[in-house]
Amino acid sequence: MPTMKLMLAIAFLLALPWRAMSGQAQDLAHVIDSLRERVSFWDSAAGYYDSITRADVDTVRVGGFAVITNGADLAAVEDAVNELRDRFIPIVGPDTILFQDKYFAVLGRGSHVVTEDIILAGLITDNITSQLHDAAQWYFGSETGRQFQSWLGPRVPITDSIAELPGIYEVIVLSPLTVVQRCHSGDIDACGASLALGLHQTPEEALRAWFNAADRRFLVGQLRPQWDYDLGRRADQTDGERRCIESESDADCVRILAGLYRSGMDVEAYAPGTNFHPSLPLDFATHSSLAAVALELGGDGAYSRLITSNALEPEARLEHAARASIDSVLRTWHAWVLRAAPPSVEVQPRSAWVTLFWVVVTAFLAAGSSRWR
Amino acid sequence: MLRIILYSQWKWSRGWLLPVAVVGFAIPYFMLRVGYSGERYWDAAGLLEQVAAWGRGYPALAAAIGLLVGTSAWIHDHRGDHVYALVLPTPRWYYVLLRYTAGLVLLAPAMITVFLGALTATWFTTLPAGIYAYPIQLAARFMLATLLAYSLFFAIASGTQRAAGAVLTIVGIVVVTQLLAGIAGSDLNVLEAAFDRITIWPGPLEVFVGRWMLVDL
Structure with a gap:
C-alpha cells in the first residue's frame, strides 16, 4: 500500500507540470487560431487585390485620385471623385500631394480592406460618392498614426462632419457623467477632459x-x-x-x-449599436467632431497638417491643424455644439397666429359658401 | 338651437369619437413604455427616436379627427338636400356658425384626452437625465393642428361640388405636372415645392410639421 501511495504521489507531481503545460498549450492554440484567422483574412484580401489585375477593369483618374472600377458607370465614378476632391480641397489645398497614387478599387460588395496603397471598397452603384467618401475617411484615418487614431477612432473627419453636431449635442446633454455635464455648462477644462485630452502616463491616471x-x-x-x-x-x-x-x-x-x-x-460587447466605450467619457464620434472643428478653423492645408504632424498628443495635432490653441479650438467646438441644439418643441407664437389666421379664413369661406343659394 | 345641432352632430359622430379619444389617450403611454426599457443612458437616444416615431401619429390623428368631425357636420345636410336648413328662420351664415361651433365642442374631448394621456404617461415615468417632458406643448400643438384640420375640412365639406372640384383640379395639375417633368427628364420638383410652400412658414400647415415630441432634450 505505501508503494501505491508513493506511485500516486509521483503521478500527482508529474501531472502538475503536465496540467500547466496543458494550460500553455491552450493559450498557444488560441494564438494559432487567431493567426489562422488573420492569414485567412489577408489571403482573402490578397485574392481580392489579385482579382483587380486579372479582371477587365477600367481606371478613372481625376487629379491625384485613381479609382479602379469593373462595372460601375465610369461617368458616375468620375463625378463622385470630383465631388470628393471638392470636399477635400477647401481644407487640404489644391496642390496637395496627399492623393497622389491613392487607388480606390470599387469592386463588388465587401468590407473595407486598407492595405499599403489601396482601398478596396464595396460597390454601391447607386451611391458611389458616399462609398468613396467612406473609404477616404478610413484611409486617411489609417494615415494619422496609431496613437492619434486610438484617440480619434477609425475615421478622420471630412468637412461635413460638422453636420453631425446636432447628434453630438444630444450625446452631451444626455450624458449622466459629471465631467460632461460640466462641459455642457461651459467649463472648457471639463470639455478637454470629456474629450479625453491631456497627457496621462497610464490609463489609471487618465x-x-x-x-x-x-x-x-x-x-x-x-x-x-x-x-x-x-x-x-x-x-x-x-x-x-x-x-x-x-x-x-x-x-x-x-x-x-x-x-x-x-x-x-x-x-x-458593452453598448450594442453605439460607439460608446465605458473607459471614455464621450464616444469617438465626439472626438471626430472636435477634429472637424479644428480642420474648419485651420482652413487651407489643415488636413495635411493634421496628418503629417509628428506630435503624439491629440491636442498638439489639433492645435497644429487649427493654427490655434487647444483652448480656442475647444471653445469654438463648445459654441458650435450648443448652436446645433435642435429647435424647441414649443409652438412658436408666429406659428400659432398663422394657424389661427387660417382657421378664421376657412371659417369665413364656409360661412360665405353658396351651397343652398 | 345650438344644443339641438350639437346633439344631432354628437349622435352622428359618437361611434368613432370615443375610440379616437381612447387612441389619443393611449399614444403617450405606448410612446414611453415601448421606447424606454431601462436606465442605461444610451437608452435615452433610443427613447428619443421612439418618441419621434410615435409622435408622427399625432398629426395623423389630428387630421383624421378634423376630417371626420368636419365632414360629418355636413353629411346629413347634403343627403337631405339642405331642406332642414332651408326651413329654419335663420340666415346661412348663422346656421354655418352653429354647425361650426357644435363641431368645435365635439373636438374638445379628443384634445382633452390627448392632454391627459400625455400628462399621466409622463407623470408615471422616470425620465433619464437631460430629458424633459412637454405634455402642455404637445397638447397645444395637437389642439392647433386639430382645429386647423377641422376648419379646412369643414370649409371644403360646406362648399359646392364646384368648389371641391376646383381643389381637386389644383392638386391634379400639380401631380400631372410633376409626372410630365419626370418623363421629360427635368429636375423640376413641383410636388416638393408645393409641399414646402404649404408646410414651411408662412404656409398654413406649418403646425403639422413641427416637432411632435412628448419628451425631448
Whole structure:
C-alpha cells in the first residue's frame, strides 16, 4: 500500500507540470487560431487585390485620385471623385500631394480592406460618392498614426462632419457623467477632459482625471446590464464589479475600467449599436467632431497638417491643424455644439397666429359658401 | 338651437369619437413604455427616436379627427338636400356658425384626452437625465393642428361640388405636372415645392410639421 501511495504521489507531481503545460498549450492554440484567422483574412484580401489585375477593369483618374472600377458607370465614378476632391480641397489645398497614387478599387460588395496603397471598397452603384467618401475617411484615418487614431477612432473627419453636431449635442446633454455635464455648462477644462485630452502616463491616471468616483462606479455598473432574476443580481457580474458597485471600492472600479481601456475598444460587447466605450467619457464620434472643428478653423492645408504632424498628443495635432490653441479650438467646438441644439418643441407664437389666421379664413369661406343659394 | 345641432352632430359622430379619444389617450403611454426599457443612458437616444416615431401619429390623428368631425357636420345636410336648413328662420351664415361651433365642442374631448394621456404617461415615468417632458406643448400643438384640420375640412365639406372640384383640379395639375417633368427628364420638383410652400412658414400647415415630441432634450 505505501508503494501505491508513493506511485500516486509521483503521478500527482508529474501531472502538475503536465496540467500547466496543458494550460500553455491552450493559450498557444488560441494564438494559432487567431493567426489562422488573420492569414485567412489577408489571403482573402490578397485574392481580392489579385482579382483587380486579372479582371477587365477600367481606371478613372481625376487629379491625384485613381479609382479602379469593373462595372460601375465610369461617368458616375468620375463625378463622385470630383465631388470628393471638392470636399477635400477647401481644407487640404489644391496642390496637395496627399492623393497622389491613392487607388480606390470599387469592386463588388465587401468590407473595407486598407492595405499599403489601396482601398478596396464595396460597390454601391447607386451611391458611389458616399462609398468613396467612406473609404477616404478610413484611409486617411489609417494615415494619422496609431496613437492619434486610438484617440480619434477609425475615421478622420471630412468637412461635413460638422453636420453631425446636432447628434453630438444630444450625446452631451444626455450624458449622466459629471465631467460632461460640466462641459455642457461651459467649463472648457471639463470639455478637454470629456474629450479625453491631456497627457496621462497610464490609463489609471487618465481615468482618475476624467471621472470622479461616482462616475467610475456608474460606468462599471453599466457594463453588464442584464439582470439575472433567479440569482437576484446582475448576470455575470464579477467579484471586482460587485466590490466596486456595492462596497464602493474605487480601486476596483479603476482597475476594471483600466483593464477595459488596455484591452482595446471592444465597444459592441458593452453598448450594442453605439460607439460608446465605458473607459471614455464621450464616444469617438465626439472626438471626430472636435477634429472637424479644428480642420474648419485651420482652413487651407489643415488636413495635411493634421496628418503629417509628428506630435503624439491629440491636442498638439489639433492645435497644429487649427493654427490655434487647444483652448480656442475647444471653445469654438463648445459654441458650435450648443448652436446645433435642435429647435424647441414649443409652438412658436408666429406659428400659432398663422394657424389661427387660417382657421378664421376657412371659417369665413364656409360661412360665405353658396351651397343652398 | 345650438344644443339641438350639437346633439344631432354628437349622435352622428359618437361611434368613432370615443375610440379616437381612447387612441389619443393611449399614444403617450405606448410612446414611453415601448421606447424606454431601462436606465442605461444610451437608452435615452433610443427613447428619443421612439418618441419621434410615435409622435408622427399625432398629426395623423389630428387630421383624421378634423376630417371626420368636419365632414360629418355636413353629411346629413347634403343627403337631405339642405331642406332642414332651408326651413329654419335663420340666415346661412348663422346656421354655418352653429354647425361650426357644435363641431368645435365635439373636438374638445379628443384634445382633452390627448392632454391627459400625455400628462399621466409622463407623470408615471422616470425620465433619464437631460430629458424633459412637454405634455402642455404637445397638447397645444395637437389642439392647433386639430382645429386647423377641422376648419379646412369643414370649409371644403360646406362648399359646392364646384368648389371641391376646383381643389381637386389644383392638386391634379400639380401631380400631372410633376409626372410630365419626370418623363421629360427635368429636375423640376413641383410636388416638393408645393409641399414646402404649404408646410414651411408662412404656409398654413406649418403646425403639422413641427416637432411632435412628448419628451425631448
